[in-house]
Amino acid sequence: MTTHQIDQDHPIPSGPSVGAAPAARKGWTLALAALGVFLTSLDVVVVATALPTLRSDLHASLSDLEWTINAYNLVFACLMLTGASLGDRFGRRRLYVLGLLVFTAGSAAAALSSTAGELIASRVLQGVGAAVLMPLTLTLISNAFPVEKRGAAIGIWGGVSGLGVAAGPVLGGAIVDGISWQWIFWINVPVGLVVAALSTRLLKESRGPRQQLDLPGLVMVGAALFGLTWAPVRAPIAGWGSAEVIGALLAGVVLLAAFLAWESRTRTPMLPLVYFKRRAFTAANGVTFFQFISLLGSLFMITQLFQIGLGYSPLEAGLRILVWMAMPMLVAPIAGGLADRFGNKPFMLAGLLLQAAGAGWLAAVVEPAVGYGTLVGPLIVSGVGIAMCFPTVANAVVGSVPAADSGVAAGTNSALRELxxxxxxxxxxxxxxxxxxxxxxxxxxxxxxxxxxxxAAVPVLGAVFAALAPSRAQEQLERSAATA
Known part of the structure; x- marks a missing residue:
């Protein structure tokens, strides 16, 4: 099928005008969407800080520790596009509230867990809720703000996401030291319930352009992402060359190819493939994938380094990691605002290179009994790089498609991020x-x-995608095409 045929069969829908939203509604939309992403961001990091305690209290193995994070991320990745599509079909506010309630229920179940297996199962339920609410946070913001102010709004969204990441080590450490690890999950319950109640009352309901669900597409992409995520999760135990891992990778690739073939033919695609012809959309998604390979891998190791390698308590470790994790909170709003003026490309490219440089510097200086002052520099450099990418990637993705399809764009980006x-x-x-x-x-x-x-090496691969991103002028042309 030619590009022309694809465009004719699946014309890109134009979104509604977003500039006329009242100021108060914009403020509430931004606040409630930011709180949703805060919860999902916090819960990855806060668990990472508690890994040594979970290893001791629940007699968890290295595999169990990986699964406490990966069970959440695996379901998160597999269902992200599904969550975005369900929001388009049944109402974004309705699904956002449902996602919050499921996430809250999973948090309560995690707090009540008495074995590693129960905790992992509860993390799966949290992941289901997060997969529904996370892509809708960007959709809600995208629909509320006009294009010329969207970068600044997404910068604030990125800053709050960074606050969740930054608060995680300190909050987790304080809770583990002062109360018990169960309270890292209990704390989500009142917050989730309050945000759900306020969202029901204050958010405006909206739907996407495709009211008919692409059920075959939902099944195929979910199964494909499951295979692609199951393989790396099982590889440390079964081995990268095992039949299980290779089979899961092959099944994921085949199902993904089948999904793409189906999307190119159906008249109600959940993901219009024509979007991948836009450099901003494709480049930003490539940046996300490689950035998060490095970010989550680093997080998994650094939180343990301070406790197991250097002997700090959970709270002491959290306070020392803060110089790394606080950077998104401080830098992301600035980067998002400047991206409206200078474009997303320079911030994505510089951010990835700084992330790589900081992680490489850290690898070079870590040794037994290393002083904390030696680690501050590389942690700050890496954190600044991460912070520069958060809002600009999100802005590039949702800005390259019509406002009505921002949920699909956000779901695609979030799925690749978790993968x-x-x-x-x-x-x-x-x-x-x-x-x-x-x-x-x-x-x-x-x-x-x-x-x-x-x-440290992985972000360099992402920088290749960032280098291929369009300039600000080219980005504006793509954006004009998206809203035409």
């Missing part, structure tokens, strides 16, 4: 296990250094 995170944890865990272990602080650092070195 990258699952691969990242699996890759660094495999490198760590091959080179070190938990026998002593020295053994841990022996594995940590090569694992972080690998995490």
């Amino acid at each position: 990258g995170g699952v691969f990242g944890i699996a890759i660094v865990a495999a490198v760590f296990a091959a080179q070190g272990g938990y026998g002593s602080a020295t053994d841990f650092i022996d594995g940590f250094k090569p694992a972080i070195a690998v995490a």
